[in-house]
Amino acid sequence: MDVKRILQDVKDNRVSISEAKKQLVGFSELGFAKVDTQRKARNGYPEVIYGEGKNSKQIISIIEDLYTDKRTILATRVSTVKAKDLMLKFPFGVYHEEARCFVINPIKTNSDEYIAVVTAGTSDIDVAEEAAVTAETYGNKVERIYDVGVAGIHRLFANIDVIKNASVIIAIAGMEGALVSVIGGLVDKPVIAVPTSVGYGTNLEGITALFSMLNSCSSGVSVVNIDNGFGAAYNASMINRIKSEVRG
Structure with a gap:
């Protein structure tokens, strides 16, 4: 933490005393939440708001606290009911209904490197959209390539060039999760696998797909938790940023 710079900013009226206090303490005390105001400085991206389990008033309070310096705001797992309240308070924000994400001030894309978000089926698209919107926000x-699962594997091969040319691939599948191993065996890029809770009884709400992906014999595959499109996109974004910096 650059204490001297913060104090100089206060002296020069570039930063308010209250904002300087946040930077020095490292978090804001809201009573129901301690908002991490230093996460961007530590990790490269600001704190993300997990909307599930929070009411609209709590989400609004956190956004107000984080947005004081025009940070990028991403709230995930936001229901349509809560989204209506957020849009009334922050009409300049955007709600992505399928992704269940509310976004303010997304970072502008400044690279030709792209992340491929690939799904086995149409039923996986809600998780895929959470991943895609998260990646775009950062x-x-x-590039979205949806419904190319192994039950009709010719669909995958028809899109393989787009997938191969990505800097990193997020592969999303339910059922038995076979798509991940197939993609992992065809590309020379990192593959981040997302098991989904889509499938019949023995899918076990995503456990079967999770175990299948963890046991993949394809090299270069890493796995996040069930339905965790956000986590996959966060990791993919970090990889993509590093590759862009190296090439830039």
């Missing part, structure tokens, strides 16, 4: 170009 300044990444995204």
